[in-house]
Amino acid sequence: MRTCLECETKLVGREDKKFCNDSCRNSYNNKINKDSNNLMRNTNNQLRKNYRILCLLNEDGKTKILTSKLLQQGFDFQLFTSIYQTKSGTTYYFVYDQGYMNIDHEYCLLVIRK
């Protein structure tokens, strides 16, 4: 038995019908958009936070820093806007123009893209 994706009322009629009416279709789609908007908002907030942290800790434009200091501030290493890999194989992660690379397990080098 097919039911409406929004209100779970039994559906009659066309085989490919997913909703009983436009209002069910609209509220279902609004909910989906709202979820993805929340995800986007949270992601953007964390990116902004990451950016603020890098700016704050990298006053000189090039700073060696304990990775744990970034974590303490709430830095999320999963979120960045671009990656740059040098010929020698070093990977820089950027949040806009602020970036970092892992020196070793303990230290990061913070840089700014010119």
Ligand SMILES: [Zn+2]
């Ligand atoms: Zn419905």
